[in-house]
Amino acid sequence: MDSTRTWDVLVLGGGNAALCAALTAREAGATVLLLESAPFAYRGGNSRHTRNMRTMHEGPLDVLTDAYPEEEYWQDLLKVTGGLTDERLARMTIRQTERHVPWMKAHGVRFQAPLGGTLHLSRTNAFFLGGGKALMNAYYRAAAAMGVEIAYETEVVGLALEGRGIDSVTVDCKGERRAIRARAVVVAAGGFESNLEWLREAWGPPADNFIVRGTPYNMGKVLKLLLDQGARRVSDPTQGHCVAIDARSPRYDGGIVTRVDAVSLGIVVNRDAQRFYDEGEDFWPKRYAIWGRLVAGQPGQIGYSIIDAKSMGKFMPPVFPPEKADSVRELAGKLGVDAQALERTIAEYNAAVRPGTFDHTIQDDCRTEGLVPPKTHWARTIDTPPFYAYPLRPGITFTYLGVAVDERARMILQDDRPAANVWAAGEIMAGNILGKGYLAGIGMAIGTTFGRIAGEEAARHVRG
Amino acid sequence: MSAAEARRTLPELVEEAQRVLAICNACRYCEGYCAVFPTLQRRLSFTESDIHYLANLCHNCGSCLYACQYAPPHEFQLNFPRLLAQVRRESWRKYAWPGFLARAFDANGLVTSLATAASLAFMLLFAALLDGPARLFAAWSDAQGSFYAVIPHDAMVAVFGTVSAFVLVALVAGFARFWADTGEGRIGLEAAEPATGALGDALTLKYLDGGGDGCTYPDDTPSFARRRFHHLTFYGFMLCFAATSTATVYHYVLGLKAPYPFWSLPVLLGTVGGIGLLAGPAGLLWLKWRRDPMLADPDQKGMEAGFLALLLLTSLTGLALLAFRETRAMGMLLVAHLGVVLALFVTMPYGKFVHGLYRFAALVRFHLERRRPPPATAPE
Numbered sequence: 001m002d003s004t005r006t007w008d009v010l011v012l013g014g015g016n017a018a019l020c021a022a023l024t025a026r027e028a029g030a031t032v033l034l035l036e037s038a039p040f041a042y043r044g045g046n047s048r049h050t051r052n053m054r055t056m057h058e059g060p061l062d063v064l065t066d067a068y069p070e071e072e073y074w075q076d077l078l079k080v081t082g083g084l085t086d087e088r089l090a091r092m093t094i095r096q097t098e099r100h101v102p103w104m105k106a107h108g109v110r111f112q113a114p115l116g117g118t119l120h121l122s123r124t125n126a127f128f129l130g131g132g133k134a135l136m137n138a139y140y141r142a143a144a145a146m147g148v149e150i151a152y153e154t155e156v157v158g159l160a161l162e163g164r165g166i167d168s169v170t171v172d173c174k175g176e177r178r179a180i181r182a183r184a185v186v187v188a189a190g191g192f193e194s195n196l197e198w199l200r201e202a203w204g205p206p207a208d209n210f211i212v213r214g215t216p217y218n219m220g221k222v223l224k225l226l227l228d229q230g231a232r233r234v235s236d237p238t239q240g241h242c243v244a245i246d247a248r249s250p251r252y253d254g255g256i257v258t259r260v261d262a263v264s265l266g267i268v269v270n271r272d273a274q275r276f277y278d279e280g281e282d283f284w285p286k287r288y289a290i291w292g293r294l295v296a297g298q299p300g301q302i303g304y305s306i307i308d309a310k311s312m313g314k315f316m317p318p319v320f321p322p323e324k325a326d327s328v329r330e331l332a333g334k335l336g337v338d339a340q341a342l343e344r345t346i347a348e349y350n351a352a353v354r355p356g357t358f359d360h361t362i363q364d365d366c367r368t369e370g371l372v373p374p375k376t377h378w379a380r381t382i383d384t385p386p387f388y389a390y391p392l393r394p395g396i397t398f399t400y401l402g403v404a405v406d407e408r409a410r411m412i413l414q415d416d417r418p419a420a421n422v423w424a425a426g427e428i429m430a431g432n433i434l435g436k437g438y439l440a441g442i443g444m445a446i447g448t449t450f451g452r453i454a455g456e457e458a459a460r461h462v463r464g
Numbered sequence: 465m466s467a468a469e470a471r472r473t474l475p476e477l478v479e480e481a482q483r484v485l486a487i488c489n490a491c492r493y494c495e496g497y498c499a500v501f502p503t504l505q506r507r508l509s510f511t512e513s514d515i516h517y518l519a520n521l522c523h524n525c526g527s528c529l530y531a532c533q534y535a536p537p538h539e540f541q542l543n544f545p546r547l548l549a550q551v552r553r554e555s556w557r558k559y560a561w562p563g564f565l566a567r568a569f570d571a572n573g574l575v576t577s578l579a580t581a582a583s584l585a586f587m588l589l590f591a592a593l594l595d596g597p598a599r600l601f602a603a604w605s606d607a608q609g610s611f612y613a614v615i616p617h618d619a620m621v622a623v624f625g626t627v628s629a630f631v632l633v634a635l636v637a638g639f640a641r642f643w644a645d646t647g648e649g650r651i652g653l654e655a656a657e658p659a660t661g662a663l664g665d666a667l668t669l670k671y672l673d674g675g676g677d678g679c680t681y682p683d684d685t686p687s688f689a690r691r692r693f694h695h696l697t698f699y700g701f702m703l704c705f706a707a708t709s710t711a712t713v714y715h716y717v718l719g720l721k722a723p724y725p726f727w728s729l730p731v732l733l734g735t736v737g738g739i740g741l742l743a744g745p746a747g748l749l750w751l752k753w754r755r756d757p758m759l760a761d762p763d764q765k766g767m768e769a770g771f772l773a774l775l776l777l778t779s780l781t782g783l784a785l786l787a788f789r790e791t792r793a794m795g796m797l798l799v800a801h802l803g804v805v806l807a808l809f810v811t812m813p814y815g816k817f818v819h820g821l822y823r824f825a826a827l828v829r830f831h832l833e834r835r836r837p838p839p840a841t842a843p844e
Binding site for chain 2: 041043048049108110112113114119127129130131132133134137141250253255256257259307313316317319347
């Protein structure tokens with residue numbers, strides 16, 4: 001890394017959005033330096049844990065079947081965010097996704113038709129062959145081939161927004177402090193999800209029971225520097241993509257395998273053996289993203305997904321074996337919850353289940369009656385031993401607190417006007433579109449869209 | 465994992481495979497790479513037999529290692545290709561026939577070297593004792609039936625016929641033992657499609673394509689280099705085999721005695737095949753030299769290199785024999801060539817060669833399974 005020169009475009013971050021920006025800027029003729037705080041083996045931020053990108057298309061497109069028009073995509077987004085979104089930015093992002101697949105392929109990314117367990121997403125989401133780490137490997141290879149300079153284990157520790165722009169940033173490069181000068185800066189350094197202290201500030205003591213599903217390297221340092229120096233903020237620090245994951249997962253970086261897909265087949269109780277939400281409200285892919293917050297709201301931030309023998313083997317196999325018992329009482333003992341309370345909860349639930357025809361592939365007519373909260377689909381009695389339980393905790397994937405941007409990916413300052421030479425892409429600005437909730441594969445859609453725009457705009461700024 | 469780490473026993477490997485497969489099955493990101501992942505996704509738990517099956521289905525292309533978010537240094541320490549490579553050797557040990565010879569897999573590089581030395585010595589003594597050393601160093605013209613002047617045809621047939629018959633029995637027995645363990649039962653006529661499907665996959669090396677761009681071998685850049693060198697090796701070997709077969713027809717049916725003229729079918733086939741069998745193993749050895757150590761079982765280097773070296777020596781001595789068959793070097797070159805071929809044959813059932821045998825069996829099973837409906841699991 002040459003710290004004597006002035007780079008055309010400096011990219012802060014090393015995930016999908018950062019690489020999209022770096023590739024685009026380099027192709028437009030700019031000299032590009034990319035700073036990744038993680039070591040080589042962990043490069044790619046949370047993108048290394050992703051699997052697909054939600055993509056609009058008017059007809060069959062590559063591996064995507066049928067059509068997924070803008071309006072449907074927008075309605076899906078509107079539903080999960082409950083309106084907490086920016087329609088102009090959101091629709092722009094949605095429209096842009098259609099042109100990403102060929103661009104990604106041209107940069108070495110490969111797609112695949114989904115096989116097991118994810119067929120329902122083959123219309124809406126383009127799957128990366130090998131997943132997000134393979135995608136990041138392809139982008140890093142392409143970047144190296146076209147002469148993007150990449151510095152690993154290089155963390156931004158200081159930057160000054162002076163005169164509406166950034167001229168230089170201070171970095172810690174493997175223990176050595178240096179200043180790096182650039183004409184344009186793309187910030188794509190992620191949210192603050194790995195920063196337990198900040199999470200605790202936002203959530204209070206419950207944050208101690210959160211598990212960080214993704215990278216341990218997204219400490220939010222760049223985000224904090226920008227917010228402290230006059231960038232306009234979007235969303236709030238408690239919002240994020242947060243799913244219920246297996247409580248036995250590693251503190252960081254557990255990724256996809258920590259998921260527990262049994263929820264809609266059984267019931268979920270809290271530490272006091274009480275149910276707290278309709279487990280059968282909608283298909284799991286449409287509901288998995290609300291369960292993190294639901295569990296976060298329970299005492300001790302823990303829940304237990306409970307099923308019986310009828311449901312075993314009917315969902316994606318989780319990585320950790322379930323607790324298993326021949327009676328509800330024994331299961332309660334293993335979980336450390338009150339046995340009488342659990343027996344009562346299950347007895348009440350079983351009594352409320354109406355007869356129906358179970359079909360997990362549709363929103364079937366198996367539901368409860370007179371139960372609060374109800375279970376509106378796939379409600380079957382829990383009475384066939386052995387009984388199984390998976391403990392659940394909130395698993396943070398990424399946070400939504402971010403910097404505001406406009407349609408050209410320019411970072412907006414507190415006076416509502418854009419900064420002179422700063423663009424933002426990826427998690428650090430995802431909160432502009434995701435005020436709350438999550439839609440599978442939209443993180444990569446936002447990152448790719450804003451990454452490409454940021455790279456293009458930054459290069460245009462310096463090259464004219 | 466270092467090379468110095470103690471070799472894990474089969475039960476230890478099975479336990480580790482069960483841990484790893486549980487992670488893979490919950491992840492499934494690699495499902496588009498090859499036959500291994502759709503196969504593991506059909507199962508919720510894995511028996512030892514399943515693990516042998518999966519291990520031999522794996523072509524060690526490496527794509528899944530570079531794509532893996534759980535690969536070292538991640539705390540899950542998941543190195544699927546290396547683990548399956550380690551299991552594979554245990555499979556080959558387990559199914560080898562006769563069982564006591566399975567020990568040859570332990571220090572296979574050494575075994576192969578000793579077998580080569582012994583075969584060369586045997587051929588030399590054999591030739592010397594049969595006809596006297598003088599004939600070995602004489603110059604013969606093709607017209608004099610030079611080869612058989614050094615080693616009589618019947619003696620050659622006796623040695624190679626016996627060895628080939630034994631090798632064939634050993635390979636068939638290994639295949640049968642592997643197949644019996646799969647629980648698939650007898651392969652009947654209904655298995656024609658699976659067999660042809662497997663043959664197609666094997667002949668094209670379908671699964672050395674990393675899902676499209678080539679496999680990540682010898683490093684993380686996708687490339688078709690390995691597939692190409694393997695094709696050169698395999699088809700080179702098959703052409704040499706065809707050369708020997710046509711020569712047999714020439715000898716017994718047409719009554720023509722070797723050596724044959726350069727433009728004859730056996731020599732042409734042998735020459736083209738020999739060149740393939742020179743370039744292929746050389747390329748594979750070169751790739752192996754540059755291979756990311758993460759991908760390999762460091763313990764099997766000797767076995768892999770030993771097998772490739774024998775293939776390389778087979779073509780090298782064969783071509784040298786062709787070039788110098790009318791000089792005084794012919795006798796020793798013939799002895800060297802036959803010695804190397806003998807070593808290749810006797811080590812066949814107890815070395816890297818068997819990867820093709822069990823890979824094919826696993827591919828047949830894969831095609832059988834593929835025709836069955838997938839086990840019912842609900843949408844996520």
